[in-house]
Amino acid sequence: MSVLTFGQAINAGLRKAMDQDPKVVLMGEDIGKLGGVFRITDGLQKDFGAHRVIDTPLAEAGILGTAVGLAYRGYRPVVEIQFDGFVYPAFDQIVCQVAKLHYRTRGAVSMPLTIRVPFGGGIGSPEHHSESPEAYFTHTSGLRVISVSNPQDAYTMIQQAIASNDPVVFFEPKRRYHTKGEVDEEAELSTALPMGRARVAVEGTDATLVTYGPLVPTALDAATAALDDGVSLEVIDLRSLSPLDYEPLVASVRKTGRLVIAHEAAQSGGLGAEIAAGITERCFEYLEAPPIRVTGFDIPYPPSKLETHHLPDLDRILDGVDHVLGRPYAFRAQEAGA
Amino acid sequence: MSVLTFGQAINAGLRKAMDQDPKVVLMGEDIGKLGGVFRITDGLQKDFGAHRVIDTPLAEAGILGTAVGLAYRGYRPVVEIQFDGFVYPAFDQIVCQVAKLHYRTRGAVSMPLTIRVPFGGGIGSPEHHSESPEAYFTHTSGLRVISVSNPQDAYTMIQQAIASNDPVVFFEPKRRYHTKGEVDEEAELSTALPMGRARVAVEGTDATLVTYGPLVPTALDAATAALDDGVSLEVIDLRSLSPLDYEPLVASVRKTGRLVIAHEAAQSGGLGAEIAAGITERCFEYLEAPPIRVTGFDIPYPPSKLETHHLPDLDRILDGVDHVLGRPYAFRAQEAGA
Amino acid sequence: MDIELLSLITEEGRRVPNEILDPWVTDVDTGQLADLYQDMVVIRRIDAEATALQRQGELALWPPLLGQEAAQIGSGRALRADDFVFSSYREHGVAYCRGVGLDDLVRVWRGNTFSGWNPFAVNMAVPQVIIGAQTLHATGYALGIQHDGADAAAIAYFGDGATSQGDVNEAMVFAASFQAPVIFFCQNNHWAISEPVGLQAHAPLAGRAAGFGIPALRVDGNDVLAVLAATRIALDRARAGGGPSYIEAVTYRMGPHTTADDPTRYRDANELEDWAAKDPIDRVAALLESEGMLTPELQAEVAAAADAAAQGLRAGCLGLHDPVPMDVFTHVYAAPHSELDRQRASYEGYLASFEAVGSEGNS
Amino acid sequence: MDIELLSLITEEGRRVPNEILDPWVTDVDTGQLADLYQDMVVIRRIDAEATALQRQGELALWPPLLGQEAAQIGSGRALRADDFVFSSYREHGVAYCRGVGLDDLVRVWRGNTFSGWNPFAVNMAVPQVIIGAQTLHATGYALGIQHDGADAAAIAYFGDGATSQGDVNEAMVFAASFQAPVIFFCQNNHWAISEPVGLQAHAPLAGRAAGFGIPALRVDGNDVLAVLAATRIALDRARAGGGPSYIEAVTYRMGPHTTADDPTRYRDANELEDWAAKDPIDRVAALLESEGMLTPELQAEVAAAADAAAQGLRAGCLGLHDPVPMDVFTHVYAAPHSELDRQRASYEGYLASFEAVGSEGNS
């Protein structure tokens, strides 16, 4: 066990994947000497050479398109998109090529790309630096989509993503890069929870709170706060956004009868809609209340001084829990009373 | 009243908008002399000149990006994307610029663009020619999204879209371009149903069937078929995909207690998820069964010989109705029995 | 920017010297020229047969190459088996050179599949519909070749219209930056559907390359020998570590954009006539004739090959099996995907329910 | 491709003749040169003050222009009020020339808003963060100018890194195709964050333009007079219906990419020293000096202006009002939007509920 930051854990996972498979190459802007603007690839170019840690020209379609060509040649490119908001120039290559080539060629061509995207808000950045574009990708057939929430998963799942023969969009909650946690660097990858599976992070009985990536720590805090108020929340960390792992979700909602979904992305058409719809289909008779979504608003990401008014925080999540429990403002009354 | 095909109706609407406002300019590939690959802009360059009906170089980001600049200069560009599958190279300009500039500039800059996208399948086309990308846009704050289903709406709503000071992505169901219908070309635009409103196309009492664009005619057929079997379907044509017009939807589901949503796009993260979630939130106590989605599968659009196995058709929609009514295969038994 | 148009065979079929190209085709004797002639005749016949199949409803669509035979055969025949081709949708001639089967040529256009062949069997990717996207794939593949220390090359085919796309320009940036062994082969057939090349560019397309630091040649694309030579030059540069090259083959799309297109709506009959006089096959025939090689035997042989190809294509096309319904779910992912599996199972049940209910109803 | 680097003032501050540029600055006397000098000193001071404000936590981020004063002031001062600027995030000097207020310069970087100013008040779009996107906007705006029959021009500022983006290349295609009155002004400051310009291109960036059919000039970007002249040439061409132009201003980013960046991780101190010797302000000072113009009065005046600007900036920055919470919902759409209105109302209720409950609790 070592204690690593989130960022270090991804770095270590990348290093291990590169050690084990010479076909793994990293590509991106500023990932070489600089080690990326978040330093996630720190030291890797020095150790593996500029052939395997490739600083590319400043063009995202170019990065993804050449990664497709490298995959045709048998490589496993790991692409870094510098910030979430810069993935869109590459959208065409991702949606029309990366996602479809395996299907299009009836399995002859594999696209084992990993597309790393530091995402989400909360770091006081300028515009286009705090986006949560995951729903664009979860709606894209042919992709797998992951979002990690802690150093251990970051370490393990980046390796699983690279090992996957399917393309994986790998969302890293950038505001958690400095979070520390224990990481077992020795454990066999084969013994880890598979990449497509969700995890029950906290068990509980009164309501189910499901989220992923940056809001998982917030959800854990919410569970603690709720417990103080006598409410037992079950927290599920989705980990895989496509496919969704309904098994633990369904089990949980059948138990609690109540569901709160939280994400930073805009509500309309966000992942929360799919989960609410999917759970309603699967657990209709068990639901005591409609699933509630606590999400970013249907606005472009706001200026940083206003971002706390867009991002779901502890209070808004507890408010959602209140509502799904049919006792609006109970938590707040408690706070105020205290 | 004139009888026009769907395509002719859009052409007539474009012509009227251009007649009334000299700032309206059309841009796209092959829209000039050729009149577009679907002939929607037929004759317009001849009548309005190459300055107002602009054949552009072959680059979709270029088209959208220059349209943004024209909007800065006070123009109202109407962009044609040749086929749904070719909108992705322009995705960055649409998502990061078109959708955000009004917000970014605190209202100083308007983006009154109309982005026309012939969309959907069913015409036996090669790959990338049958996509249903609407959910990417309905999840994008700052855009309005429309899908028309009949010549009258096509005629009216293309004018409303052009008149809108917000950017509108205007989805035209290409397999319905040759459908004929009555169009009142004289009616005042101001008296028409506003662009953001849905319409109850058929009234009914047993279940609500909501859809948009290419599947509206199929839904109407389904209502007829269901009625033969004693089932009264209420069919709602959404017309506006963003925002969704919940008023008639909620009224309908409170009446019927049952909801079927149909679209061609992949199910996961499709518009059906948002509608199912939104209706469950609003009508939970009225629902007799979970909303059911009859949609394309989570696959890249398949080769044309297989497209009938991907596209929701009359049978699959009736199957959905069966399920939401809790009587699986009832329609089929009837057919078989007949 | 004035860029010379290089050629070796004039419109009239005269062999003319060219100091840049000549050294690269010294090995091409009249026998080999006859082979190139045959290739062009055969692929034109295949193209015509496919067009006919479309007219007869056997193909959903076909993008004819009529007029571009020299550009495609000249370049296609210059390639080695271990080179890798990334083409657009019109390069049937190149596919033919790669050894793609006749039925495989039309599989996609019949609507059966999106993939006519296994790319690795012939080292040619499946045709690209998204204009320009394949140029980046070729560049990436070339990067891989470079990393592997191999001496193969990648070649990207694209049209005059494609030169406007960001992807194509980014491909040149990446290729130049990494000195990747890739050839940008632009068939300037003068039209992008209804848009004349002058709408994309007022200057010769070959001129784009220099600014990116990529050497370019502009050749008569209806001159099979000139195209062969230019491609060999570029390949040699790639193999020697000299990085990318750009070739503009100036040719003409004599047919419609696809069988769904009606070019009379947007272009002059005169233009077509002018280009008919520059036909790529006629001029080689004339050259062979002048060298006494266009014997009745050769003509019979070529005609027989073309007939056989046409028959093979038709038989292959008609013999294609329709895909089965459950194919829609196959190969979306390389590994199981829980949501898709659920949808597959549900649809399987749905299809089965018809049979079940049907047999009930019949009983 | 060899492209001459044009200049009028040497690194040492000597005025040298140049037959291309000279005719365009005959009107610039030493008085005007002193004005340009003052502009550069002032903007450098503004830049330093903003950097300080960031260090003090008053700004979230700041992208310094240090070293690029001549490129920005020289071009910015060439523009007319009815020209329209589309810039990236680093063109504070250009914004200053456009008359943007000091508080407005930092509004965005304090995190208060995404828009420092009303674009139509100063005919300058809000800074663009998406690399290269603004070049297309400038081209479209220029198309609009052309349609209007006006004689204004649009100018797009972008960096060396941006030249790799598809958008920038597509902008050149569109501009050339329509002969739009737009200027592509590339500040080649040698770095794109940690990537040296050599990674984007092995050849001079100005060389890109010719292939698109766009005339280009490559000027010493640290020579304010040369930049002024080059921009005037391009503007004159635009106004006369001569279409687009491309200017590469060769300069150097002497500071970090932004205040969040640490350039010592990726670049040599030597390089910085070499460029310090080419400082754009020093050389004008030397020239003024040699002409006897750098009087104590002038120096005092310039220093006072710089001080005033710095104070104004600081006061303006600290005086900015924080946005109010409900601003997050404002101006997403020009007309009401039912779903957003619902969310706004709900959040309003949510915020109010704290007060309600809070006052309850307190009562």
Ligand SMILES: Cc1ncc(C[n+]2csc(CCOP(=O)(O)OP(=O)(O)O)c2C)c(N)n1
């Ligand atoms: C991204 C994209 N935009 C538009 C189209 C529609 N389209 C198909 S072919 C074509 C013209 C291509 O012209 P060119 O590159 O010259 O190739 P050619 O057809 O002449 O071989 C267009 C616009 C497309 N396939 N992809």
Ligand SMILES: Cc1ncc(C[n+]2csc(CCOP(=O)(O)OP(=O)(O)O)c2C)c(N)n1
């Ligand atoms: C599409 C996009 N990709 C990546 C980035 C991240 N990024 C911001 S500035 C920058 C470097 C830009 O370099 P250059 O164009 O030379 O301009 P400079 O910063 O030197 O003025 C990068 C990569 C971005 N803002 N937009």
Ligand SMILES: [Mg+2]
């Ligand atoms: Mg062409």
Ligand SMILES: [Mg+2]
């Ligand atoms: Mg730079």
